[in-house]
Amino acid sequence: MNTIKDLQILIEDAVTKLQYPLYPAELYEPITYILSVGGKRMRPALLLMACDLFDGDVKAAVPPALAIEVFHNFTLVHDDIMDNAPLRRGKVTVHEKWNPNVAILSGDVMLVEAYKLMMQVETTVLRQVLEVFSNTAVGVCEGQQFDMNFEQQDQVQIDDYLNMIRLKTAVLLGGALKIGALIGGASPVDADLLCSFGEKLGTAFQLQDDILDVYGDPDKFGKQVGGDIIANKKTYLLIKALELAGPAEKKELDQWLTATDFSVTDKVAAVTALYNQLDVRQYAEQAMQEFAAKAFDALDQISLPEDRKQYLRDFADGLMVREK
Amino acid sequence: MNTIKDLQILIEDAVTKLQYPLYPAELYEPITYILSVGGKRMRPALLLMACDLFDGDVKAAVPPALAIEVFHNFTLVHDDIMDNAPLRRGKVTVHEKWNPNVAILSGDVMLVEAYKLMMQVETTVLRQVLEVFSNTAVGVCEGQQFDMNFEQQDQVQIDDYLNMIRLKTAVLLGGALKIGALIGGASPVDADLLCSFGEKLGTAFQLQDDILDVYGDPDKFGKQVGGDIIANKKTYLLIKALELAGPAEKKELDQWLTATDFSVTDKVAAVTALYNQLDVRQYAEQAMQEFAAKAFDALDQISLPEDRKQYLRDFADGLMVREK
Numbered sequence: 001m002n003t004i005k006d007l008q009i010l011i012e013d014a015v016t017k018l019q020y021p022l023y024p025a026e027l028y029e030p031i032t033y034i035l036s037v038g039g040k041r042m043r044p045a046l047l048l049m050a051c052d053l054f055d056g057d058v059k060a061a062v063p064p065a066l067a068i069e070v071f072h073n074f075t076l077v078h079d080d081i082m083d084n085a086p087l088r089r090g091k092v093t094v095h096e097k098w099n100p101n102v103a104i105l106s107g108d109v110m111l112v113e114a115y116k117l118m119m120q121v122e123t124t125v126l127r128q129v130l131e132v133f134s135n136t137a138v139g140v141c142e143g144q145q146f147d148m149n150f151e152q153q154d155q156v157q158i159d160d161y162l163n164m165i166r167l168k169t170a171v172l173l174g175g176a177l178k179i180g181a182l183i184g185g186a187s188p189v190d191a192d193l194l195c196s197f198g199e200k201l202g203t204a205f206q207l208q209d210d211i212l213d214v215y216g217d218p219d220k221f222g223k224q225v226g227g228d229i230i231a232n233k234k235t236y237l238l239i240k241a242l243e244l245a246g247p248a249e250k251k252e253l254d255q256w257l258t259a260t261d262f263s264v265t266d267k268v269a270a271v272t273a274l275y276n277q278l279d280v281r282q283y284a285e286q287a288m289q290e291f292a293a294k295a296f297d298a299l300d301q302i303s304l305p306e307d308r309k310q311y312l313r314d315f316a317d318g319l320m321v322r323e324k
Numbered sequence: 325m326n327t328i329k330d331l332q333i334l335i336e337d338a339v340t341k342l343q344y345p346l347y348p349a350e351l352y353e354p355i356t357y358i359l360s361v362g363g364k365r366m367r368p369a370l371l372l373m374a375c376d377l378f379d380g381d382v383k384a385a386v387p388p389a390l391a392i393e394v395f396h397n398f399t400l401v402h403d404d405i406m407d408n409a410p411l412r413r414g415k416v417t418v419h420e421k422w423n424p425n426v427a428i429l430s431g432d433v434m435l436v437e438a439y440k441l442m443m444q445v446e447t448t449v450l451r452q453v454l455e456v457f458s459n460t461a462v463g464v465c466e467g468q469q470f471d472m473n474f475e476q477q478d479q480v481q482i483d484d485y486l487n488m489i490r491l492k493t494a495v496l497l498g499g500a501l502k503i504g505a506l507i508g509g510a511s512p513v514d515a516d517l518l519c520s521f522g523e524k525l526g527t528a529f530q531l532q533d534d535i536l537d538v539y540g541d542p543d544k545f546g547k548q549v550g551g552d553i554i555a556n557k558k559t560y561l562l563i564k565a566l567e568l569a570g571p572a573e574k575k576e577l578d579q580w581l582t583a584t585d586f587s588v589t590d591k592v593a594a595v596t597a598l599y600n601q602l603d604v605r606q607y608a609e610q611a612m613q614e615f616a617a618k619a620f621d622a623l624d625q626i627s628l629p630e631d632r633k634q635y636l637r638d639f640a641d642g643l644m645v646r647e648k
Contacts, residue, residue, distance in 0.1 A: 116462075134443070142348055145426075
């Protein structure tokens with residue numbers, strides 16, 4: 001078994017070796033650019049790890065792993081246009097560095113390139129792998145659309161939110177693991193269980209992210225603490241708070257949500273105080289634990305030697321206590 | 325052999341039966357909308373025709389034919405954003421009816437749905453079909469990028485223009501024919517020859533379109549005669565005229581190209597007079613004939629009974645004398 005770090009390095013190396021045509025430059029330079037901006041290469045590494053778990057040929061799984069990374073970056077390029085984001089991982093976004101048309105079209109070609117990479121698997125698993133990949137891709141698009149819709153809605157239900165983060169974030173982790181498992185020779189049942197493990201863990205991870213935004217250690221948490229509060233982002237915490245708030249709390253929360261001129265520190269402090277009053281952290285942690293438990297439950301059912309399952313458990317534990 | 329009209333009707337019927345999920349509505353409604361706006365369904369019909377030519381099972385080729393149509397409509401949705409087009413086939417474009425974000429994301433999901441449809445072929449040809457499809461898709465994206473680049477360039481070379489229209493328009497016709505041929509059981513050589521036939525014919529057809537824009541019968545030509553001239557579109561005629569123009573003609577042409585306040589009728593008449601003076605129509609027709617000849621040359625080499633080749637010749641002739 002390779003460590004996840006080794007696999008991340010393997011992918012990082014393979015990403016730098018990806019070559020695209022020189023012309024038209026506006027189509028291909030953004031691909032190299034966004035892929036060079038980095039990221040942890042966690043999704044492709046998970047695909048390789050899944051293949052490795054079932055004693056598959058990790059080297060043979062590199063092209064489909066790259067497909068997952070190219071696909072993920074395609075979604076970033078298009079999401080950044082839609083979200084009007086100036087920066088991605090601290091660097092100028094593609095639509096800002098070039099223009100929105102370039103970002104649309106180079107994103108499109110990235111999706112096709114992702115399919116081309118994904119096709120580089122044995123013919124015996126080609127159809128299955130492409131089906132998982134396509135369904136994953138549709139799910140990610142649905143997640144992004146729900147996310148944009150929620151921005152415009154006054155009320156969002158917790159279940160709809162959980163479904164949105166599942167689609168937007170977790171299905172790609174599940175899909176990457178399932179594809180890796182299929183390439184590695186796992187049975188369909190085991191591949192599905194590993195997919196479920198990834199999806200549940202991904203959802204738990206996103207819930208943890210919502211919690212850490214408010215309650216994380218500013219020195220350890222990568223982003224600005226309270227960033228979601230400042231941006232009125234409809235996280236699990238805010239949705240739950242709106243659900244639980246009495247008239248007075250609702251009024252205060254609404255005031256902060258509609259305020260246009262405010263002190264950032266005051267807003268974060270006041271909304272956090274309301275969250276504390278309503279115990280929403282506890283609800284969020286409970287939901288997170290439930291998803292983590294479902295992930296471990298799926299893991300327990302996989303037909304793998306105990307040491308390999310333990311390896312996955314350790315990996316998941318490592319994710320779930322991240323920088324708290 | 326089915327007639328091309330029969331095949332167009334078959335596809336039209338299959339398009340109306342395509343069903344997508346209800347939610348998120350913003351993701352799926354635009355797909356049904358753009359597909360309902362019509363078009364002649366020529367590309368998918370060509371795929372079916374190619375399958376039919378080689379005595380393949382036309383019904384089995386319907387899903388990949390739909391894939392071609394969904395893919396084509398995906399390119400229309402994204403191109404219309406990039407071109408800032410208000411109308412498509414006389415109806416409001418997706419980004420105008422909804423908004424650009426919806427058009428980006430529903431376009432993305434259409435590309436994935438196209439792959440899902442394209443995968444519905446026998447496993448024996450799955451990889452080949454998907455390779456042709458992916459390469460076609462990349463070509464179409466490259467063509468659109470070159471087209472956008474040319475809009476910004478003062479000078480465009482004739483060969484670059486021919487390559488652009490090949491990519492933007494012709495490779496999809498060639499790809500559709502090749503995929504249909506492969507599904508129909510054609511040999512790789514015959515599939516390539518039919519692909520070449522489609523690509524050359526598609527290029528000839530686009531050159532004819534350039535000519536008809538200026539010299540077509542207004543009653544028969546579907547669009548406004550002179551539309552390309554009014555919009556300063558860099559067609560074969562304009563590029564050739566700029567290449568051949570002496571100093572005086574260049575000056576007059578430049579005046580019309582940079583004019584902001586002008587009579588549409590005067591501009592069309594003046595630029596057409598310049599085209600006549602420089603004989604650009606003759607060059608364009610010669611180029612068109614050369615591509616048509618190459619198409620027929622490829623056709624001659626295909627291993628098919630003479631009556632089927634004659635069918636293809638008649639089909640091509642029908643295209644090439646369209647509404648002149």
